[in-house]
Amino acid sequence: MNRQIFNRQVFNRTRRAMAAALLAGAALCAAAPAAVADDSAPSEAGTSFRTATPVKLGEQATAQGSTGDYLYWQFPAGAGQQVTATATVTLPEASVRSGSATWQIDLFDGLRRRQACASGEPAKRVSRTDATVTLTCTLRTVRPWAERWSNDPLPGAYYLRLTTTDAPATDFGTPVRADVKATAKDAGGAQAGGGELGAPLHAAAVAEPDGGWNGSWWSDRWAWTVGGAVLAALAAVGGYTLTRHPHRR
Template sequence: MRRTTRALTALALAAAALMGSASAATADDEAPTEAGTAFRTAVAIKQDEKATADASTGDYLYWQFPAGAGQRATVKATVNLPEASARHGAATWQLDVFDGLRRRQACTTGDRTARASEQDTTVALSCTLRTVRPWSERWANDPLPGAYYIRLTVVDVPDRDLGLPVKAEVRVGAEDAGGARAEGGALGAPLHAAAVAEPDGGWNGGWWSGRWGWTVGGAVLCALAAVGGYTLTRHPHRR
């Protein structure tokens, strides 16, 4: 009976410790509620983390996030606009993404700019980047592992609407499009990534890639075909 009581007590203490650790981790991992005003003050966010910021119409809002080799990142932003009665016309918002060297990156899909009418309550923007390469030539503008900067701002708005309060939300998602092995190389170090955490798959991606999938799948099919052929020739049907 004493052994059972001691065991239950130990389990209770362990559970309490785990709950305390989880609470501390939750407190430490709270999503950012502000944005930087320039590249140097960009607020670091994680992948799949929603960050928010209260700002004024006309402000430049900056965040930064990590992306590793083989990842295809999608940045989504939503701006909650001021009351329609306070606005004096339509406004155009723009979402830009830069790499660690502050080179603007192209969007393969998504609406990088969006125009909100005077009656709209929100405006949504998105940008899906090219797949991050594990390495590149020095002269190329290829996306490489490291930090990426998000810049969100209004680019066309009536002057009387400048300074009106807005609330911005950003989130970055990434899908794995193939690891470093698919390219046959790796970058020595991430580009200016000191302020952001390393992504789950690492800066240079995992060993798995689409090529490995096709290779393994083809090998399995060949093996099955060989076994099936051997079975048919080894045990012919009897009449």
């Protein structure tokens, strides 16, 4: 066997190994869950925890309300997800407002325990002339389980409450519009494991997330596994090429 034929055979083996590894990676990526948009977005809000309006992740909800009202929505969150809630309030005309006020969103879990924001601006003070205000809150990553004494976020329903504080009494009752959305991203394999919650926390009114309450099988661990397999295949073929000598007649 001459060197040219040998090199061609090695090249073909390398190409087949790379193609197989890439196809495996593509199959895993294609199997990862994808968000599906829903055209029937809610157009109202509840006035208490019990009447909170269910909203799907990624769905834009709207509501008409009044300054001084408490507006409530609820959405699902599964293990391994990091949820960001956003609320934009369209304020009354400056001519009907007496002064500045602070708008605020609060997030609660299914047990109605207030959850701290890991990042974002959950409260802002607006002046009399401001037309809108946008509030954000990113929760800590939802855990698959937690000790009874902890306040860790767990899979289940989460409540978003929107209201204003310290507004002039004469401004109470003036009309406002609220646009809210909750989105989630996978925090990755580093946040997985450690146990599993038997049932979601009071989640009867909201739909189960695409990846399930206890998290999807897909995580960045799979991406690293596939990448490692590709590199291993290339290293094996490369080493074979460097160390093997063609047989000479």
